[in-house]
Amino acid sequence: MSADFTRAFDMALRGGPLPPGLIAPDLSEVARRFDVYRNNVAVSLSTALAARFPVIERLVGQAFFAAMARVYAEQDRPNSPVLHEWGQGFAAFLAAFPPLASYPYMADVARIEYARGCAYHAADGTPADPARFATANPATVRLVLHASVILLPLDYPAVTIWQANQPATVAPPLQQVTLQPETALIYRDRSFQVPVMAVSPADATFVSALQAHETLADAAAHALAYDAGYDPTPLLLRLMQAGLFLEPESC
Template sequence: MPAGVLAQDAAEAARRFAVYRNNGAVSLSEALGSRFPVIRQLVGASFFAALARAYLETSRPRSPVLAEWGASFAAFLEHFPPLAAYPYLGDVARIEYARGRAFHAADAPPVDPRALAGADPDRVRLGLHPSVHLLDCAYPAVSIWMRNQPGAQPAPLESGPQTALILRDPAFQVPVRALGPGDAALLHALMAGATLTRAADMAQQRQAGHEPQPLLVSLMQSGAITEARE
């Protein structure tokens, strides 16, 4: 019990503070479950409650803005001994945390399509919306995440690593999309500041015959391209 908590009966003060502390822990556990609903669904509500308590012992919120809490949850899952047989949970948690960050990302107006149409691909560099996240997952985390969405239909589980594209669209939805190797290389290069031509070349190196237009059109339609600078 913290110093300074007083009552006429010292035992009563300790009992009352224990109630307060328990309520706080329950509230934080519920907040964590709201932030990571697929993880809670995968491990079960009872196990998740105990898991959240264990996480609280090492990673308490440092800000009253709970949307900022949970950055270390994926790494915690990967090193939590009872979950050693489920190594993919860390990647699924990274997707869920990135979705929260994308939803709360700053606003930015989309680029004028005419600016992009008239740009020199050898010189133009594209700026992306603050909500855009690209995650290289060691497991088929996108497929696992999608199978555990409300109303999802049973579908075969993909195998192998997946790259997840996460962004906030104009309707304030935050979809998750698995990218092929060419699209992933293209977007990684653009986010690193490469010119459009250079990014397309890197995509070709990863996937022969890759066409950048479908991904670029999709990003434009989502309002995810916010700048075209030379």
């Protein structure tokens, strides 16, 4: 089998003419039989994409999503068999997809869904003993955050839209959504759940400083510049309960 054969087969899967040499007991049925492969490729990729972007599928509907997935799979073909890594370009694709021009928030929702997948599969780490924090000096301690912690600035209220479109929820009327930017905080907790929450600019600044390995005192000082009354305690407790501060040696 030459590379030419593979290329011809691949082109045929994507709508080109049938590759040479195909046979079947009834030659008139060759095209119908080849369609099994065409269908397998298109449906399996669409299914993989839908598993990765369930809220986008819910927002646009199954039929629209399946048709759109075929277009996307042609423009941004998977480059590895590890399909949970596929779809990094989906948000940019949605932003430029003409039929969705009236729905500019779609790309931000896709960014959240892609980030959730990354958090779900992120490397494990051993949570630090909470007793360590009781005696820590904020001026010197540098916290090690779990690899699943992702901070995502968004142009649209995509966290609100994502939360309203979970399987068990009924989406609120659109006029109740204020069209303002949000920042998403995404992580994987101890029971492997991956919540998505909108955080304040001060919280975002604080987490961002921790990710940059600044000291606890410096991170709080940056946040205070956004909000003079900022108290990092509720966020610190939430992250600690989720097991997201790691023993330094596990970083």
